[in-house]
Amino acid sequence: MSSPAIVGAYDGTADAGGASCLELAADAALCAIADAGLGLDTVDAVMAVHSWEEPSMMFASHLADYLGLRPSLVETAAFGGASPVMMVGRAAQALSEGRCDVVVLAASSNRASGLGRDAAIRGLRDVLDPEFEAPTGAFIPTLYALAAQRHVHDYGTTREQLAAVAATQRAYASLHPSAVQRTPLSIEEVLAAPIVSSPLSVRDCCLITDFRGALVLTRAEHVASARLPPVWVVGYGEAHRPITATAPDVELTSRGAQISGTQALTASGLTIDDIDFAELYDSFTITVLITLEDLGFCRRGEAGPLALDGAFAVGGELPVNTNGGMLSYRTGGMSHLIEAVAQLRGSPAGARVESPSVGLVHGIGGVFSTHATVILSNEDVSAC
Amino acid sequence: MLEALVRNRARSAVGEPYWDGARLRQLVLQRCGACGKLQHPPRIACGHCGSRSVEPAIASGRGEVISYTVVERALIPELRDAVPYTLVLVALEEDVRVLALLTGPRVPEVSIGDRVEVDFLSMGQDVLPVFRLRSE
Numbered sequence: 011m012s013s014p015a016i017v018g019a020y021d022g023t024a025d026a027g028g029a030s031c032l033e034l035a036a037d038a039a040l041c042a043i044a045d046a047g048l049g050l051d052t053v054d055a056v057m058a059v060h061s062w063e064e065p066s067m068m069f070a071s072h073l074a075d076y077l078g079l080r081p082s083l084v085e086t087a088a089f090g091g092a093s094p095v096m097m098v099g100r101a102a103q104a105l106s107e108g109r110c111d112v113v114v115l116a117a118s119s120n121r122a123s124g125l126g127r128d129a130a131i132r133g134l135r136d137v138l139d140p141e142f143e144a145p146t147g148a149f150i151p152t153l154y155a156l157a158a159q160r161h162v163h164d165y166g167t168t169r170e171q172l173a174a175v176a177a178t179q180r181a182y183a184s185l186h187p188s189a190v191q192r193t194p195l196s197i198e199e200v201l202a203a204p205i206v207s208s209p210l211s212v213r214d215c216c217l218i219t220d221f222r223g224a225l226v227l228t229r230a231e232h233v234a235s236a237r238l239p240p241v242w243v244v245g246y247g248e249a250h251r252p253i254t255a256t257a258p259d260v261e262l263t264s265r266g267a268q269i270s271g272t273q274a275l276t277a278s279g280l281t282i283d284d285i286d287f288a289e290l291y292d293s294f295t296i297t298v299l300i301t302l303e304d305l306g307f308c309r310r311g312e313a314g315p316l317a318l319d320g321a322f323a324v325g326g327e328l329p330v331n332t333n334g335g336m337l338s339y340r341t342g343g344m345s346h347l348i349e350a351v352a353q354l355r356g357s358p359a360g361a362r363v364e365s366p367s368v369g370l371v372h373g374i375g376g377v378f379s380t381h382a383t384v385i386l387s388n389e390d391v392s393a394c
Numbered sequence: 395m396l397e398a399l400v401r402n403r404a405r406s407a408v409g410e411p412y413w414d415g416a417r418l419r420q421l422v423l424q425r426c427g428a429c430g431k432l433q434h435p436p437r438i439a440c441g442h443c444g445s446r447s448v449e450p451a452i453a454s455g456r457g458e459v460i461s462y463t464v465v466e467r468a469l470i471p472e473l474r475d476a477v478p479y480t481l482v483l484v485a486l487e488e489d490v491r492v493l494a495l496l497t498g499p500r501v502p503e504v505s506i507g508d509r510v511e512v513d514f515l516s517m518g519q520d521v522l523p524v525f526r527l528r529s530e
Contacts, residue, residue, distance in 0.1 A: 140403060163506040205466040
């Protein structure tokens with residue numbers, strides 16, 4: 011059986027310009043449908059990431075209605091930062107089951123311009139247990155810092171190695187015309203930045219930006235009607251791990267990408283060595299290192315030294331977060347998918363991966379809580 | 395001020411024994427009457443076996459630091475006077491984990507593997523369970 015495919019992609023600027031989350035999602039969806047070269051009337055499924063910034067009981071339903079659609083399938087995703095990749099998994103499944111023909115999925119936020127930084131940080135604290143974790147003065151960076159500190163203890167990972175992740179991604183962002191942070195950033199500058207929650211400095215933390223992005227997926231039978239060659243969804247997996255920081259069965263330095271990654275690779279029939287580049291959820295620098303190790307790109311404790319050696323940089327063995335990621339491009343997680351599509355189409359706006367055929371995208375929600383891995387290819391490997 | 399965070403916390407019926415216990419300088423967690431395991435945070439049912447027969451239980455309050463972080467930057471304005479503060483993730487002797495402030499004369503030096511014991515910090519009308527390094 012052939013795979014579902016991504017045939018349209020759009021990444022909007024990181025400035026909402028006063029628009030609501032719904033307007034941003036509608037704009038992104040229309041642009042992605044135009045990118046696909048399909049008519050709006052062909053869309054029969056709508057998915058969207060829940061907008062906690064402007065709470066909406068039925069966000070994707072409102073989006074479908076706003077676009078004037080009467081779809082056969084609607085889904086609002088509320089999996090935190092894993093939502094974009096999880097929507098791709100759900101869209102691919104719905105297409106494979108024949109429940110719809112063309113899915114548009116969108117993610118949008120006006121958290122920087124609408125809510126503002128302080129309110130956004132407060133809003134993101136919603137992930138914490140409100141009675142037992144929030145009163146301790148814990149924040150999301152604090153909880154990721156607990157994983158980082160344990161990684162330092164267990165594997166000798168250094169602040170310099172963490173900083174190398176931020177510096178490497180900034181180098182990618184400096185090549186991308188629409189990245190939010192384009193000024194080159196050295197390891198020394200990351201180390202000299204104020205500590206937020208040790209061992210993480212301000213530069214180990216992702217940006218708080220607005221964003222809007224969308225993808226269009228369709229079934230193999232319809233890819234020929236799209237404007238551009240398809241990017242096939244050849245494997246998907248997900249894992250749901252604790253949100254509570256105190257869950258007794260959590261190994262602090264190994265979180266869940268192992269489960270979702272293995273599922274995705276098994277589904278694709280590929281191995282980790284077949285992956286040409288990776289776009290990995292990067293809420294913090296430590297998130298990237300642990301995810302690389304969990305996915306099996308290297309052994310435990312090796313990701314830090316590899317980052318420092320430039321393995322994940324432009325021209326490295328495994329390019330990672332080739333638009334600068336959430337640390338430097340913009341936040342949200344949708345951009346990881348859109349960048350992977352751009353690389354596989356051979357038309358990235360910034361750094362170019364050398365003739366890629368397979369890319370891996372990993373999304374994370376909560377504090378390493380929800381995990382989704384998708385494997386994308388410009389060849390339908392599962393049909394071979 | 396952390397006091398505001400404690401005062402403005404969510405409140406639940408199953409959580410009340412934890413806060414009541416703290417006023418009596420006891421670390422009160424929750425034990426399952428069916429499987430005997432402790433859990434935290436408290437819930438309406440056991441997170442290990444699903445039994446509804448969960449009861450408050452006084453924990454030893456002794457454990458080991460499995461990770462920590464020093465928060466140096468006030469991420470919300472009301473914490474401007476509170477930084478820096480140290481948070482520890484503690485594995486108690488009863489195989490249950492607690493996230494809490496580490497207290498001491500100043501922000502103490504702490505390492506993973508350090509042994510800690512529960513202490514209690516008065517915050518307005520409430521008492522917050524915290525941990526301190528064990529001196530031995």
